[in-house]
Amino acid sequence: MLNVNDLNVYYGGIHAIKNISFQIKKGEIVSLIGANGAGKTSTLHAISGLVPIKSGEISLSGENVTNIDAYKLVSRGMAHVPEGRRIFTELTVLENLEIGAFTRNDTDQIKKDMEHMFSLFPRLAERKKQLAGTMSGGEQQMLAMARALMSNPSLLLLDEPSMGLAPLLVQEIFNIIVRINKEENVTVLLVEQNANMALSIADRGYVLETGKIILEGTGKELLTNPEIKKAYLGG
Numbered sequence: 009m010l011n012v013n014d015l016n017v018y019y020g021g022i023h024a025i026k027n028i029s030f031q032i033k034k035g036e037i038v039s040l041i042g043a044n045g046a047g048k049t050s051t052l053h054a055i056s057g058l059v060p061i062k063s064g065e066i067s068l069s070g071e072n073v074t075n076i077d078a079y080k081l082v083s084r085g086m087a088h089v090p091e092g093r094r095i096f097t098e099l100t101v102l103e104n105l106e107i108g109a110f111t112r113n114d115t116d117q118i119k120k121d122m123e124h125m126f127s128l129f130p131r132l133a134e135r136k137k138q139l140a141g142t143m144s145g146g147e148q149q150m151l152a153m154a155r156a157l158m159s160n161p162s163l164l165l166l167d168e169p170s171m172g173l174a175p176l177l178v179q180e181i182f183n184i185i186v187r188i189n190k191e192e193n194v195t196v197l198l199v200e201q202n203a204n205m206a207l208s209i210a211d212r213g214y215v216l217e218t219g220k221i222i223l224e225g226t227g228k229e230l231l232t233n234p235e236i237k238k239a240y241l242g243g
């Protein structure tokens with residue numbers, strides 16, 4: 009579904025992403041893990057057209073989408089839930105969801121999908137008219153995910169969904185990610201500092217270190233790899 013080939017990203021003189029290549033097959037959950045500054049967010053931003061690519065190629069469902077504008081990628085089935093959620097704080101839950109469907113004009117289906125989001129995220133259903141900025145961190149994460157799903161994506165990019173959330177909520181968010189993948193048939197690329205959780209739900213994972221992929225494997229292989237345990241899983 010997604011092919012990333014020899015990707016290089018620079019910020020001025022800083023070489024942030026160095027010849028990264030990886031693939032995601034339809035239906036998979038793939039996790040990208042790594043320490044602060046390893047280049048996880050930069051990789052997602054490059055894929056979704058938010059930072060320019062110096063060299064390399066990205067293809068989505070067989071089509072070259074390298075350096076395509078971010079909003080065009082949404083129509084092609086890619087949705088991005090950014091780090092820090094970036095919901096519209098001054099708008100209601102309902103309005104945020106409506107904006108998520110901005111590329112679509114199938115009004116009846118949008119209404120049905122919105123109802124479906126409320127069944128997938130019951131906490132949002134109770135808060136339809138609430139201003140998004142007044143919701144808790146976990147609720148805002150749910151809203152950011154639901155807003156992304158309103159574009160009807162086949163590939164969902166999630167940047168640090170667990171950031172700043174209490175352990176119980178982290179578990180809830182990860183359960184929802186698995187449901188989105190299994191029940192909604194959405195392929196998932198997950199970037200996380202919480203390597204334990206990210207690898208435990210992943211079919212496969214990649215480990216980034218200073219802009220390079222240093223290891224790849226199934227979620228299980230990486231979870232039991234002694235080096236990964238020591239560096240990323242707390243012992």
Ligand code: ATP
Pocket residue numbers: 019022024042043044045046047048049050051201
């Ligand atoms: P974190 O988990 O802390 O968000 P990350 O793995 O997502 O880290 P990136 O945010 O992709 O890492 O950063 C990779 C490198 O690129 C870092 O050295 C960072 O300082 C640098 N970088 C990221 N964005 C910019 C920018 N806009 N301008 C200059 N340097 C940047």
